[in-house]
Each structure stands twice: as structure tokens, then as C-alpha cells.
Amino acid sequence: MTIPPLGSTGAQSSAPVEVRRSARRKRTVSANWQGGTMVVSIPAHFSEAQERHWVERMVAKLEAKTARQARMPRTASGDDALMGRAAELSAAYLGGRAVPVSVKWVSNQNSRWGSCTPSRRTIRLSNQLQGMPAWVVDYVLLHELAHLLVSSHGPAFWAELAGYPQLEQAKAFLNGVTFATSRGLAAGPGDGMEDDLEDDDEA
Numbered sequence: 291m292t293i294p295p296l297g298s299t300g301a302q303s304s305a306p307v308e309v310r311r312s313a314r315r316k317r318t319v320s321a322n323w324q325g326g327t328m329v330v331s332i333p334a335h336f337s338e339a340q341e342r343h344w345v346e347r348m349v350a351k352l353e354a355k356t357a358r359q360a361r362m363p364r365t366a367s368g369d370d371a372l373m374g375r376a377a378e379l380s381a382a383y384l385g386g387r388a389v390p391v392s393v394k395w396v397s398n399q400n401s402r403w404g405s406c407t408p409s410r411r412t413i414r415l416s417n418q419l420q421g422m423p424a425w426v427v428d429y430v431l432l433h434e435l436a437h438l439l440v441s442s443h444g445p446a447f448w449a450e451l452a453g454y455p456q457l458e459q460a461k462a463f464l465n466g467v468t469f470a471t472s473r474g475l476a477a478g479p480g481d482g483m484e485d486d487l488e489d490d491d492e493a
Contacts, residue, residue, distance in 0.1 A: 306327045307328045307345065308327050309331075309332065309345055310329060310332070311334040312334055313334045315332065315333040315334070319344045319348055320348070321348035330344070330345050330348050332344055369395060372394065372415065373390070375431060376388075376390055376431055376435060377389075379432045383451070384432075384435060384439065388436065388438040388439055389438070392411075392413070393413045393415070394412075394413070394415070395414075395416075395417045403415070403419060403430045404434045406435075406437040415431060422463075425460060428454075429457065429464075436451055
């Protein structure tokens with residue numbers, strides 16, 4: 291169910307709110323961004339009153355978290371560290387051939403873990419990767435570095451990544467996070483492309 295701004299739930303949000311009822315949920319409620327929509331997942335057995343209460347509560351929490359993140363300056367040291375790690379990975383697995391102009395953390399990338407613009411030699415990683423295992427972040431960074439050498443995802447591209455020892459594990463890890471997030475399941479800290487709030491209070 292998609293709720294427009296100031297919709298029937300009473301959620302006072304400037305963004306559309308979609309409520310998803312799940313029979314798998316028993317006592318948890320979550321809210322996350324999917325594109326420009328706030329998605330609130332609730333147990334299927336909730337009454338209308340419970341839905342209204344929890345949607346308002348979770349929308350407020352998600353908006354507060356989003357506002358806090360917007361006010362946080364992106365530190366140069368974080369991007370500098372990422373740039374340094376990119377150089378290390380390029381040297382270790384790509385013969386030093388992939389040399390980006392910039393590598394940055396970004397907070398507005400909600401559909402991809404990372405992105406690369408080969409013509410500008412720039413790389414961006416979603417800040418949703420922060421908190422994930424280092425070998426997963428390294429894989430995403432290495433993946434984007436390889437795009438500086440091969441733009442497509444053909445055999446030549448994957449050949450560039452063949453030397454990374456945790457290639458398949460990292461791909462499986464990210465696929466699992468994406469699956470869990472799409473089902474409204476809690477996948478742990480930093481669990482995917484969307485901001486996620488999990489409220490474990492009893493309903």
C-alpha cells in the first residue's frame with residue numbers, strides 16, 4: 291500500500307510512504323528508503339490503529355536519521371583513506387594499471403554498491419558499505435577499479451578480478467544483503483543500499 295504525503299496513516303512526511311504487511315514478521319517493524327519512497331514493513335496481523343502508530347513512529351525515526359546524516363560533513367580523511375586503499379588494491383591485483391582520479395564515499399547512491407565513470411576516472415562507493423567486512427568493501431572497490439580497464443561485465447572484466455581470493459564470497463555476501471533488504475528482513479549493521487531502522491519493541 292502506497293501512502294502519499296500526509297496520507298491516511300497520518301505520517302507527516304514530505305516523501306511518499308509505502309506500508310508493507312508481512313506474515314513473516316511477528317514483533318518487529320522496520321523502515322527504509324527505497325528510491326524516494328519510505329517503506330515501512332509491519333506484521334500482517336496489525337490493526338489499523340497499530341499500523342497508524344507504528345508508521346508514524348518509524349517515519350519520524352527514519353526522517354531524523356536522514357537529517358542527522360545530511361548534517362554530517364564527509365571527512366576528507368575518509369575519502370583519502372579510500373583513495374589509498376584503491377592504490378593498494380590496484381597494485382596487488384591489477385598490476386597498478388587502474389589509477390583513479392578520485393574515490394569517494396557518497397550517501398545518495400541507493401541502487402548500487404559502487405559506481406565508476408571511466409571517462410573521468412572517478413569512483414564512488416555507497417556509504418551503506420561502511421560497517422561491512424573489509425574484504426567485501428575491498429571487492430566493491432576492486433570491482434570499480436576494474437571498470438577503469440574494462441567498461442563492460444564480459445569475460446575480460448571478470449578475468450581482471452580473478453586474482454581476488456574472496457571474489458565469490460563477497461559477491462554472495464552482497465547478494466544475501468540485497469535479498470534480505472528486499473524482503474524487509476534485518477541483515478545487520480550497514481545491511482544494504484537503503485537506510486534501515488529496526489525497532490524491536492513489542493508491538
